[in-house]
Amino acid sequence: MLKRLGKPAPTQETPQPASPPAASPPAAVPPAAPAAAPAAAPPPLPKNVAAAPPAGLPPLPPATQDGSAQAPTIEVETDAQIRRKMLELSLSIVDRIQASLGAQSELKPSPETDKMLQERFGHFYRQANMPLSNENVELLFKMVKDELMGFGPMQQLLDNPDISEVMVNGPKHIYVEQKGKVRLSEVTFASDEHVLKIIDRIIRPLGRRVDRKWPMVDARLPDGSRVNAIIPPCAIDGPTITIRKFSKNKLTYKDLVKFGSITEDMAEFLRACVESKLNIVVSGGTGSGKTTLLNVLSNFIPDGDRIVTIEDSAELQLAKPHVVRLEAKPADIDGSGRVAIRDLVINSLRMRPERIVIGECRGGETLDMLQAMNTGHDGSLTTLHANTPRDAIARMETMSMMSGMDLPVDVIRSQIAAAVDLIVQQTRLEDGQRKVSSITEVQGMEGGTVVLQEIFKLDIKGKTSEGKLIAELKPTGVRPKFTTRLEAHGHKLPPSIFGFDMGRPRH
Ligand SMILES: Nc1ncnc2c1ncn2[C@@H]1O[C@H](COP(=O)(O)OP(=O)(O)O)[C@@H](O)[C@H]1O
Numbered sequence: 001m002l003k004r005l006g007k008p009a010p011t012q013e014t015p016q017p018a019s020p021p022a023a024s025p026p027a028a029v030p031p032a033a034p035a036a037a038p039a040a041a042p043p044p045l046p047k048n049v050a051a052a053p054p055a056g057l058p059p060l061p062p063a064t065q066d067g068s069a070q071a072p073t074i075e076v077e078t079d080a081q082i083r084r085k086m087l088e089l090s091l092s093i094v095d096r097i098q099a100s101l102g103a104q105s106e107l108k109p110s111p112e113t114d115k116m117l118q119e120r121f122g123h124f125y126r127q128a129n130m131p132l133s134n135e136n137v138e139l140l141f142k143m144v145k146d147e148l149m150g151f152g153p154m155q156q157l158l159d160n161p162d163i164s165e166v167m168v169n170g171p172k173h174i175y176v177e178q179k180g181k182v183r184l185s186e187v188t189f190a191s192d193e194h195v196l197k198i199i200d201r202i203i204r205p206l207g208r209r210v211d212r213k214w215p216m217v218d219a220r221l222p223d224g225s226r227v228n229a230i231i232p233p234c235a236i237d238g239p240t241i242t243i244r245k246f247s248k249n250k251l252t253y254k255d256l257v258k259f260g261s262i263t264e265d266m267a268e269f270l271r272a273c274v275e276s277k278l279n280i281v282v283s284g285g286t287g288s289g290k291t292t293l294l295n296v297l298s299n300f301i302p303d304g305d306r307i308v309t310i311e312d313s314a315e316l317q318l319a320k321p322h323v324v325r326l327e328a329k330p331a332d333i334d335g336s337g338r339v340a341i342r343d344l345v346i347n348s349l350r351m352r353p354e355r356i357v358i359g360e361c362r363g364g365e366t367l368d369m370l371q372a373m374n375t376g377h378d379g380s381l382t383t384l385h386a387n388t389p390r391d392a393i394a395r396m397e398t399m400s401m402m403s404g405m406d407l408p409v410d411v412i413r414s415q416i417a418a419a420v421d422l423i424v425q426q427t428r429l430e431d432g433q434r435k436v437s438s439i440t441e442v443q444g445m446e447g448g449t450v451v452l453q454e455i456f457k458l459d460i461k462g463k464t465s466e467g468k469l470i471a472e473l474k475p476t477g478v479r480p481k482f483t484t485r486l487e488a489h490g491h492k493l494p495p496s497i498f499g500f501d502m503g504r505p506r507h
């Protein structure tokens with residue numbers, strides 16, 4: 001049970017069973033760490049440290065019926081207080097272990113290291129004289145290990161497969177995204193310096209650094225997770241870390257169908273579009289599932305095609321035989337040597353690609369991509385940040401202008417209309433569900449505007465009492481103009497996919 005109040009009201013405890021005093025340190029050992037309990041220890045903490053009543057039960061009444069004044073009064077510690085004490089204790093044990101290791105403080109995970117740490121931990125824990133439940137001793141040991149060899153308090157969040165993002169807003173507020181919902185986690189750092197130490201641990205092996213002069217950095221964890229860190233003076237409330245965890249098992253189209261993110265019909269339609277070499281743009285907000293969908297679409301590419309993928313930070317996982325993966329490169333410490341997505345797009349054209357898959361278009365590379373699409377590199381796929389298909393067109397115009405090529409907007413617009421065949425809109429709904437909210441055909445230009453025709457759409461019908469949206473994905477009843485292209489590639493989709501009965505056998 002988590003109590004949020006800063007100071008818990010003193011609660012009367014039932015008298016403790018006569019238990020032996022907490023294991024006192026043997027005479028020979030030096031005095032305990034500063035974080036340890038004071039020498040004149042009060043009655044030992046209850047065996048299970050969380051002295052609060054189990055969740056669901058009301059708190060103990062303020063006094064026993066006979067008002068037994070002699071019963072010892074113990075301040076009930078909230079979970080947060082216990083966690084804070086444990087954090088302090090873990091850091092003091094870490095300091096002692098590090099001091100005991102001397103010069104060879106660089107630890108590599110191995111069974112021997114584990115054994116050695118267990119012994120030293122046991123020694124220093126006993127010295128600290130802070131009895132904890134067995135469960136919490138185990139947790140404390142994990143905290144110590146994470147501090148020595150992992151990413152400190154964040155490690156347990158990174159290890160949790162249900163958590164997809166970790167957001168550290170200064171030492172005391174760590175948010176996570178778990179199963180699509182963002183929540184404040186119970187984990188904290190000890191101080192700004194503690195967060196800085198972990199940032200340093202992340203970026204040091206990459207030869208990068210962050211300081212007051214240039215207080216931000218992008219990096220990657222060894223498992224591929226993407227990290228951004230920004231520190232004071234630019235981050236006003238303390239060092240801030242944002243981690244997008246690398247999902248080892250990317251979702252497949254079957255998962256998306258199971259989650260209700262797309263229907264079987266939509267998946268079949270999208271597969272036909274990819275196989276028929278349509279140029280497709282996935283549009284959506286941050287964290288809406290663009291990369292996941294791009295991964296699904298890329299896996300629809302036939303096995304024989306040579307694919308070149310271009311990403312800021314390699315996320316795509318293609319189960320395909322003929323793939324060349326390219327990744328952009330940030331500038332070196334002296335500011336030179338940056339290789340942008342744009343450079344890679346231009347280079348990829350000389351690599352005889354049959355498919356170019358660009359992780360995300362964020363700037364001038366959009367124009368290069370459009371030109372590639374218009375010059376025989378059909379079947380290319382990318383994502384971009386926009387909230388509706390119409391927005392996606394506007395975004396492509398703006399990003400093309402960032403290329404520095406001084407093209408008039410109507411020229412850019414007609415390039416977009418000619419290049420892009422389909423926009424697939426991905427949306428994270430307010431209840432956390434992620435869905436393909438629209439599949440829209442780009443039909444061409446008419447009177448200076450790009451003509452869009454929606455083929456599938458999302459109908460929001462209402463909300464359940466738990467706040468979950470009731471939404472239906474359905475065809476609009478319009479058959480796309482590119483149907484003949486699909487047919488030329490052998491995809492004769494039944495009219496029912498598009499929402500009409502024509503062609504169904506009559507009874
Ligand atoms: N359709 C979906 N249903 C449930 N979770 C999803 C879905 N699509 C993506 N996710 C999850 O959402 C998170 C963000 O997805 P990602 O594809 O990286 O988003 P984006 O590229 O738009 O920022 C990931 O953890 C991913 O596993």
Ligand SMILES: [Mg+2]
Nearest residue numbers: 290291292360
């Ligand atoms: Mg992405």
